[in-house]
Amino acid sequence: SQQGEEDPQALSIQEGENATMNCSYKTSINNLQWYRQNSGRGLVHLILIRSNEREKHSGRLRVTLDTSKKSSSLLITASRAADTASYFCATDAGGFKTIFGAGTRLFVKA
């Protein structure tokens, strides 16, 4: 069963705009990760945020985590056409399992 659920399921924006994707999960976690998947390829790790962190930045990426609401958001600033991909959140509840959500498909129009 999926632990994380992303919304929206799909997002279409213009190049230069910001893209925000949200993830909700069900049980307590030790950390939450975001991955990116280009069509026909494997997933690539973007960023990891631990349960005792509230915000983390990496380049144009900003991730927030609210453990009280069991939710996280991924913000991509100044989006580019090359950011077009599917984005997944993944949670590690301590059992060494990494469970992925259903993903958000992002389309950035040039």
Place this chain on the structure above:
Amino acid sequence: DAGVIQSPRHEVTEMGQEVTLRCKPISGHDYLFWYRQTMMRGLELLIYFNNNVPIDDSGMPEDRFSAKMPNASFSTLKIQPSEPRDSAVYFCASSSNRGGGEKLFFGSGTQLSVL
């Protein structure tokens, strides 16, 4: 490092045939994961290994599926007999130092089509 290597890249087979998917993890990684991805069910964790030992196979759909890791550099996922509903992309991923929930490195996947 070449990353996680999966083979074959594509597999087309007929219902009832045996299918074997292969994975070479990144050298030095002590965790290996097999995932299945479909439009309907998303990414499902099938099984994962630590130091070549299966730790959790609760995601393996049924007895037709089996996975082995005979050594630190090789793992197989076998489906026997295969069925059309097994059609999916199968990913292998590896990681290390899992105590801290470290990131997974994924292979390019095997696209399986069972006719």
